Amino acid sequence: MSSGEMQYAPPFLNPALSPIRVLLSYANRPGTVSFAGGHPDVSLFNVDALREASEIVSSRLAGCLQYGETGGQPAMREAAANLSAGRGVKADPSSEVIITGGSQQALSLVAQVMLTVGDKVIVENPCFPSTDQALRHTGAQLIPVTSGASGIELEELEEAIRQHRPKMMCVVASFSNPSGSTLSAEKRKKLLGLALKYKVLLVEDDPYSDLRYAGEPVPPIAAFADEEERNWIVYLSSLSKTVAPALRIGWMVAPAELRRRCLVAKQADDLSTSPWTQEIAAEYLRAGAFHSHLPSLIKTYGHRCETMCSMITELSGGRLTFTKPEGGMFVWARLTGGRKAQDLLQHAIDQEVVFVPGNAFYPDPSKQDPSTLRMSFASVNSDLIIEGVKRLVKAIDILDAQ
Ligand SMILES: Cc1ncc(COP(=O)(O)O)c(C=O)c1O
Structure with a gap:
């Protein structure tokens, strides 16, 4: 039987691959600064306390x-x-x-x-x-x-x-x-x-x-x-x-x-x-x-959020606007002047920085705002955030020069 004869359920007839997963192949390239993933930072997990908890549980593993x-x-x-x-x-x-x-x-x-x-x-x-x-x-x-x-x-x-x-x-x-x-x-x-x-x-x-x-x-x-x-x-x-x-x-x-x-x-x-x-x-x-570790997460992620927001404001010359989030992991930004996030993406990849174009997040393609992009500050340290925003601004310069 060819796969064309298989009778899949309607929601799975033509399922699209998650655009975020597709982007991760670029995000994982050595040297690339990724604002694309929505993951917490591995280096901020409380490994010692998890190991301790795990050892206690191991003693009654059966x-x-x-x-x-x-x-x-x-x-x-x-x-x-x-x-x-x-x-x-x-x-x-x-x-x-x-x-x-x-x-x-x-x-x-x-x-x-x-x-x-x-x-x-x-x-x-x-x-x-x-x-x-x-x-x-x-x-x-x-x-x-x-x-x-x-x-x-x-x-x-x-x-x-x-x-x-x-x-x-x-x-x-x-x-x-x-x-x-x-x-x-x-x-x-x-x-x-x-x-x-x-x-x-x-x-x-x-x-x-x-x-x-x-x-x-x-x-x-x-x-x-x-x-x-x-x-x-x-x-x-x-x-x-x-x-x-x-x-x-x-x-x-x-x-x-x-x-x-x-x-x-x-x-x-x-x-x-x-x-x-x-x-x-x-x-x-x-x-x-949980509660003893939370303040250090808040401090580090909060600092990264601050760094990303202030660097965008300082460097983008008003070409990228956003409302500063009060928490979480994401800056939702908008390119001004009719620029489109999807057009920016290839230049950004060339400059070794990635983000997720907003179109990945709109349930109805007819209700999209093509100027939007999601930038996660969670899993990138502040130095890399600064470098990543500089690269992104360079990518906008290149887009504008076309
Ligand atoms: C809004 C929202 N809901 C749910 C989830 C899924 O979280 P979990 O790992 O608990 O399944 C995520 C993960 O990114 C999320 O952003």
């Missing part, structure tokens, strides 16, 4: 090698509930929390139990490409709503809800990927109000909120909801950005009925997240390493 509970190891569920409660999102570890393979799996499970072909789901425009994928794979239709410097536009959102009657909406309220934007407390409350008014499940994806470098902390949207209102919110978070993505540990805090259905979906997906890594992560958190 107990970690069996299949685990689908909802997660009790110690890790407790730890995730504590982390959530520390942000203002109270959760019962036994009836509301599921430990997942990263927050990506949590989103995918919620998508599976909520959406099917023909359903509609609201996403931020631009949004994280794997959010787009997880939702699209259910056959649901994505309704993009503009997310600007201060997060999702509420008027446009309400209009889209009225017009499309979506079942669900997904937002990153703090330091979004890619836009870096953060919703104010007031907008969070209004967004919650819209979810309740129109009975749309609000999925709050919150992998970055612990990484705040400036401004006043704002609690997650879920923290503004009372017990009844929480029936309309699923809160997702992760250890990927603040401990290590290789653990593949994220979690959801969901209303009990939705959680029960997500457990069934997770049984079909992977039976359980590795008990071994859950125990290591739970031990790391129990020992206090």
Whole structure:
């Protein structure tokens, strides 16, 4: 049988390769400065504390090698509930929390139990490409709503809800990927109000909120909801950005009925997240390493963010504009004067610097802004950030000279 006869499911008939993955081949070239990846910096992982946690768990290894509970190891569920409660999102570890393979799996499970072909789901425009994928794979239709410097536009959102009657909406309220934007407390409350008014499940994806470098902390949207209102919110978070993505540990805090259905979906997906890594992560958190390490992450990433922003302002001559993010890992920049990020990319690669052109993040090609680009400051030290921005500005010079 030729592959042409294979009857793939509709979402996989012509799946595009992630443009970010394609870029990584350039990003990994020796000498290239990469602002392309969205990864935390390997050199900032708390390896000693993870090793210690791992050794403690090794001393009772046999107990970690069996299949685990689908909802997660009790110690890790407790730890995730504590982390959530520390942000203002109270959760019962036994009836509301599921430990997942990263927050990506949590989103995918919620998508599976909520959406099917023909359903509609609201996403931020631009949004994280794997959010787009997880939702699209259910056959649901994505309704993009503009997310600007201060997060999702509420008027446009309400209009889209009225017009499309979506079942669900997904937002990153703090330091979004890619836009870096953060919703104010007031907008969070209004967004919650819209979810309740129109009975749309609000999925709050919150992998970055612990990484705040400036401004006043704002609690997650879920923290503004009372017990009844929480029936309309699923809160997702992760250890990927603040401990290590290789653990593949994220979690959801969901209303009990939705959680029960997500457990069934997770049984079909992977039976359980590795008990071994859950125990290591739970031990790391129990020992206090999470909170003792966080300030140094905030200091280093905050400094890198500052360096990237000030270098762009100083060197680009107004040809690259941006709103400085208050946290997270990304500067979402805009080329002025009709310049296009895709046109700049090849010159940038020639100058040995890479970024992700904004078109990778728009769910609807007709609603793209071709001038945008995502620059991550997380995994590049400050000296290289300075060098990388200099190279990028040289690439803009070359683009302008054409
Ligand atoms: C907005 C957003 N959601 C989810 C994820 C996935 O995180 P995890 O490693 O927990 O699956 C990422 C990772 O980059 C992200 O940026």
